[in-house]
Amino acid sequence: xxxxxxxxxxxxxxxxxxxxxxxxxxxxxxxxxxxxxxxxxxxxxxxxxxxxxxxxxxxxxxxxxxxxxxxxxxxxxxxxxxxxxxxxxxxxxxxxxxxxxxxxxxxxxxxxxxxxxxxxxxxxxxxxxxxxxxxxxxxxxxxxxxxxxxxxxxxxxxxxxxxxxxxxxxxxxxxxxxxxxxxxxxxxxxxxxxxxxxxxxxxxxxxxxxxxxxxxxxxxxxxxxxxxxxxxxxxxxxxxxxxxxxxxxxxxxxxxxxxxxxxxxxxxxxxxxxxxxxxxxxxxxxxxxxxxxxxxxxxxxxxxxxxxxxxxxxxxxxxxxxxxxxxxxxxxxxxxxxxxxxxxxxxxxxxxxxxxxxxxxxxxxxxxxxxxxxxxxxxxxxxxxxxxxxxxxxxxxxxxxxxxxxxxxxxxxxxxxxxxxxxxxxxxxxxxxxxxxxxxxxxxxxxxxxxxxxxxxxxxxxxxxxxxxxxxxxxxxxxx
Numbered sequence: 001x002x003x004x005x006x007x008x009x010x011x012x013x014x015x016x017x018x019x020x021x022x023x024x025x026x027x028x029x030x031x032x033x034x035x036x037x038x039x040x041x042x043x044x045x046x047x048x049x050x051x052x053x054x055x056x057x058x059x060x061x062x063x064x065x066x067x068x069x070x071x072x073x074x075x076x077x078x079x080x081x082x083x084x085x086x087x088x089x090x091x092x093x094x095x096x097x098x099x100x101x102x103x104x105x106x107x108x109x110x111x112x113x114x115x116x117x118x119x120x121x122x123x124x125x126x127x128x129x130x131x132x133x134x135x136x137x138x139x140x141x142x143x144x145x146x147x148x149x150x151x152x153x154x155x156x157x158x159x160x161x162x163x164x165x166x167x168x169x170x171x172x173x174x175x176x177x178x179x180x181x182x183x184x185x186x187x188x189x190x191x192x193x194x195x196x197x198x199x200x201x202x203x204x205x206x207x208x209x210x211x212x213x214x215x216x217x218x219x220x221x222x223x224x225x226x227x228x229x230x231x232x233x234x235x236x237x238x239x240x241x242x243x244x245x246x247x248x249x250x251x252x253x254x255x256x257x258x259x260x261x262x263x264x265x266x267x268x269x270x271x272x273x274x275x276x277x278x279x280x281x282x283x284x285x286x287x288x289x290x291x292x293x294x295x296x297x298x299x300x301x302x303x304x305x306x307x308x309x310x311x312x313x314x315x316x317x318x319x320x321x322x323x324x325x326x327x328x329x330x331x332x333x334x335x336x337x338x339x340x341x342x343x344x345x346x347x348x349x350x351x352x353x354x355x356x357x358x359x360x361x362x363x364x365x366x367x368x369x370x371x372x373x374x375x376x377x378x379x380x381x382x383x384x385x386x387x388x389x390x391x392x393x394x395x396x397x398x399x400x401x402x403x404x405x406x407x408x409x410x411x412x413x414x415x416x417x418x419x420x421x422x423x424x425x426x427x428x429x430x431x432x433x434x435x436x437x438x439x440x441x442x443x444x445x446x447x448x449x450x451x452x453x454x455x456x457x458x459x460x461x462x463x464x465x466x467x468x469x470x471x472x473x474x475x476x477x478x479x480x
Contacts, residue, residue, distance in 0.1 A: 003367065004060075008308060010265050011163055020261070025231075026232065030234045033071070044302070045311060050266075052372065065224070066117045069217060072094075073123050074098075074213060075213075081093055081199075108290075112295045112298060112299060121224070126219055126223060127202045130211045130215055136254040143250075150190070154188055154189070156253070160249050163240060164242075166241065191211070194207045217247050218254070227256065229258050229261055233260035233262070234266075237265045237266060240265060264307075267309045270311075272313070284313065293318050297325055300325050300416055304372070305372075306370075328379075328407075330387075332387075332407060351385065351403055355406055361375075362382075382403075430461075
């Protein structure tokens, strides 16, 4: 198992050591949202995966500069705003529409526990940088201006198709492109569109218009790397072609070679075995999902599948992930008075060694292409070791707490809160002595088989915020 981070590189189709250009620092760029609608669970899968990667990089000692763009000018945004205007609905201006859904998505990401990017640029605020990059591409002979816009000449770039594993002739044969007599090749893509759209039209050396989609990511990412190559570029698998292929062509056409040292892509998401779409009625926004599940449970669900593998979203799978997290928390919850009064030193050494062994395996799996399913299996098993030690009652409370703390901290590296829910004693109307007295009364009732009375006392304690746990060593309690 690797002792340093290794990741699958889409460009080479191999798992390779992650080696940033500058030791100790990683410039990571992830394609962000085009905010014309609410954020959905497909977005969540990708962004949680890269958040976990970012957190793990930081854990290994890297200073991560994390860049995630906002495509706030795009054909889809313009179309939706136009529809709103025609139907006299709110959000009828493109930038107003994108700003609204951008704000909602940022709250959704926060609810998922996703760390805020170091930089989160909007293309509307980086027009000069985009124009400058296009000028470099033209000067290097890779782009040309026409009456309809500026286009990248893919025939000028011999390496076009390497990322997606396609050759130019096959791309030409299978291309579905709009007919444009101004273009040299039907497959050439727009860097600047000469068209005026109310609210998002800008001056340029070629006339008024706006950037094409692909150039936006190149201009914003290279602006924040100060013109240097990215260490890692990521996104969903459906962006490999043509978006990421075009990003490479235009960035390297501008003289930044390689554009990115490493390429990482997440697998597809389906819903109950089908592609998610509004027409099928299985389109699930994060707002919908949060009505049923919390952020930690959703993060665990995503992380239980390898980031490169397909993942199927279903209520049963989400509920299973929530139950798993609940079980982990229960395993790591120490009750009042728990822990051996005369601990067995050998048992404590065994617990420490076993937990440490699981955490070492956790690290190895994380370094092995971010193998979160196997890494989590180690953490879940480690939580069971603590639960078993609690039941055997041979370890002191301190030893149990130490093991639980290590496991909770390891979950936290992945952004998953596995800490048991707790409430301060002062939140209860009962004192510790009163609680112990009620527990004693409950035990007497159970011995007399007066289960109605025993249940009533348990409810009284529960209403006061006291959780009981019956074990072979007696009743344990905690505030919760």
